[in-house]
Amino acid sequence: MRHGQTDWNKQRLIQGHSNIPLNEKGREQAKKVAEAFRDKRVDVMYSSDLLRAYETALEIAKVVSVEKVTTCKRLRERSFGDLEAQAVSKLEELVPGYGTNWGSDAVYNMERLEDAQKRLTDRLVEIVEEAKNKHVVVVSHGAIINLFIHFVTNGEDGTGKRHLENTSISTFKYKDGEWEIVEINNHDHLVKSTE
Template sequence: MTQPTDILIIRHGQTAWNTQKRLQGHSDIPLNENGRLQAVTLAEILRDEPLDAIFSSDLQRAYQTAYEIAKIHNLPVHQDRSFRERCYGICEGMKDGEIREAYPESYKAWYAADPDHFFPDGERKTESPRQFHHRAVNAIREAATRYPGKKIAIVTHFGVIETAYRTAQNIPLGTHCRMPVLNTSINRFRWTGGTLELLQWGEASHLEEGRKPPVDYYRHY
């Protein structure tokens, strides 16, 4: 029988677009000052966590977060574009109200959770929720099956974490799935024989700690 893989799926630290509530998607936005502090604090919290591998999206906000964890564990970061956020095309960089005004039909479909809706293409080709869901699940599966009986960390984006939650809780596409996914929150899953199980959701006590920089924080930046 295949041994289970324990997976920590972690959202990247805060960015300027997070604070401005702009849709990020594939736009490569770096961590802001608070996000860098969150990443360092997260890494300290995970210092004694036994990790066998660390994966991240190739977008810099995820990689910068994963790098802090990897540095403490003396592990490489395996960057994989399959762990990127969903691509929102021309709507990336826009706020909720701006999307509603400029693309009202897309806005309605978005909030109706239409699984086959595509935003208008922009610099990059968009994905439907269904396409994105399959991409994210396949990425998690591939990472997990490479490390049976081990524990891995995946630093990624809101949408990928929502997909993991939806999969583990058997929430079908086309229905709303609302739960908090804070920046650098830790979500624990287990992959066993093709099934994803949720073990613990939304560990975020370190965000309170993050209000006070670690002693060596300013050595990093």
């Protein structure tokens, strides 16, 4: 799942590896998504080591009674290098197709799409192999989750094609080395709470 909102999300600033905490709305979103997990089985939790993801994970852990959230750098957002803290519009202007430029050299010290995707997918396989027959929640970031969706769908969906809402849930199954999508970008917990 994606983390809750930060001030930088609200201001449309590039976060990447910058360690920005949740804002008030993000903390509320984290509580709402935690409630969505109240009646679900969760055995193990992992999170990016960045504060916005970890804070979101801790809210869920409280509700599902998971004692420990394991953090990992490899679950971090894609690094946007020298462009972090800049407006998202600047990224779109300076790096046209930044979400679809597969095979491109790194520019502005940004992490290459292939490199970010590989570190994440390798770590997710390790996680599911370690947690066989368990229900796992991983809290991460929008661009990196989109890279995983791109991987699972062979480029049919994900990076360059989809926006993921803050605290949206995307569910996958893993069996015999194959990933299957169950749902993508479920944010009903946010919609229901505002009706």
